[in-house]
Amino acid sequence: MTLAYPLNDARVAPPPAALTGVMDRLGVRAGHAKDTEIYAQGDDVQYLYRVVSGVVRTTRLTCDGRRQVGDFYYPGDLFGLEPGPDHRFAAEALSDCVVQSVRRTTVRTMAGDAELDRAILEATSREMARLQDHVLLLGRKSAREKVAGFLMQLAQRQPGGAVMLPMGRQDMADYLGLTIETVSRMLTQLQGDLIVEFPSSRRFQVKQWDALEDLAA
Amino acid sequence: MTLAYPLNDARVAPPPAALTGVMDRLGVRAGHAKDTEIYAQGDDVQYLYRVVSGVVRTTRLTCDGRRQVGDFYYPGDLFGLEPGPDHRFAAEALSDCVVQSVRRTTVRTMAGDAELDRAILEATSREMARLQDHVLLLGRKSAREKVAGFLMQLAQRQPGGAVMLPMGRQDMADYLGLTIETVSRMLTQLQGDLIVEFPSSRRFQVKQWDALEDLAA
DNA sequence: ATTGGCGCTTGACGGAGATCAAGGTCGCGG
DNA sequence: CCGCGACCTTGATCTCCGTCAAGCGCCAAT
DSSP: OOOOOOOOGGGTSOOOHHHHHHHHHHOEEEEEOTTOEEEOTTOBOOEEEEEEESOEEEEEEOTTSOEEEEEEEOTTOEEOOOSSSBOSSEEEESSSEEEEEEEHHHHHHHOSSHHHHHHHHHHHHHHHHHHHHHHHHHHHOOHHHHHHHHHHHHHHHSOSSOEEOOSOHHHHHHHHTSOHHHHHHHHHHHHHTTSEEEEETTEEEESOHHHHHHHHO | OOOOOOOOGGGTSOOOHHHHHHHHHHOEEEEEOTTOEEEOTTOBOOEEEEEEESOEEEEEEOTTSOEEEEEEEOTTOEEOOOSSSBOSSEEEESSSEEEEEEEHHHHHHHOSSHHHHHHHHHHHHHHHHHHHHHHHHHHHOOHHHHHHHHHHHHHHHSOSSOEEOOSOHHHHHHHHTSOHHHHHHHHHHHHHTTSEEEEETTEEEESOHHHHHHHHO
16 A cells, blocks of 8 residues: 555546547647637536647636636647536637547447547546646645645646746636636745746746655655 | 526436446446455456445545545446546545446447447436536535535435535545535534534434535525 | 836734634443 | 445645735836
8 A cells, every 4th residue: 555646647648549549530720819718617418529729727706706616638648538417617728739639439339349449548547647636735735735736736747847837827827716816926936945036937947856745755 | 598507417327227237137246345345446447336335435636735625425326437548636535435337348348239338428427517517616605515516416315314424534534625624614514504414424314405405505 | 218007925913723722512331 | 243444524834926005117198
């Protein structure tokens, strides 16, 4: 029995081969301008999507206007994998981006091969792992830990020197269950502790990986 | 496009037929005493489980001892449906309980029928819906709203008059990302507002369903 | 170069919820 | 019936983070 859960590679690993194959062959490309909706909260779940370029975020709005960001999707990531008949989260273009999509029914009829069913299951499972991590993050972590954990996730995706932050402070805040002010304060604090360095507000570099890992807990 | 998300029936609906069939035929029953582990965090994912009697909780521990409760499972519910090769949450008997299990590999070889694959997918999807709701709950709700929402969930499961609370205050707190004191205060507050009534600490009755729904948002 | 606007940071302050510390209640074994 | 222990509630205080309000830096349009 392990007790430490330092990193979740669900976020890094590529999607299952069977799905990328279908996407490659049948995916229809469409461009989406920054901050436009790809599908809305409440829409029927009909398509399966893949990011080609740019970044996508999923969000959910409560009736009184509070916003929760579900996740961010990068080139190569699948999204729109939702269980129910309708989308509980909306998907929006975080930046100008290109997205491929195929009808779910197409995917299903292409199947019969359990191969593809299993691939969807695997992709869904990966989505679940993200959600589980998100639950722990939101439920039991301090602001500082949340922000540190978030930066670590990003840095894992873009290994090497400088890491880009495609999203603004508000998106981070809504992902972490914080306010922009708190996010900003934690960032300057982490920078003050020489754990991370921000040459500009949308770009950073990890200075002490071990300290960041410790914090993210 | 709908904006309000009052209730999630994922929690109420029965599991897919194909799986209950396999469980009925092949499930091996085992008793578990209160507060004992059914599987541990980090264990290999090998079985699929179903609650026969009693209640099960899933929990995750951070290295520094903070605890997050994943969910509570009632008779008829499937659990142990986790994506990765190892369990990220442990499962424990909340009360003395009886649990049925089948090997995943058994389930898989029984398949080939896509029927069963789809059933697992559906069950997994339902699990995801729970997680999505949990994320919203933890990220963007006040203590009062969290507790109200929790009570509503329970009441939906056990329609009719008195609702039992199988779990203690600590388990509620760890599910909601709060402390026992805060949970307790919110309960007395909700009772003071005549929204709900506690004849004893482990049993309650909803007095104003509409007010409770409003609160849960 | 000037201006305006937007996104980010910073400060001062207040409040929701955590922490610390007693009690209270209930159920069980003696 | 009594007493012990686990669980729950309640109160006092503290602290982290949210709120409110400037101020700053950067880019784009005039």
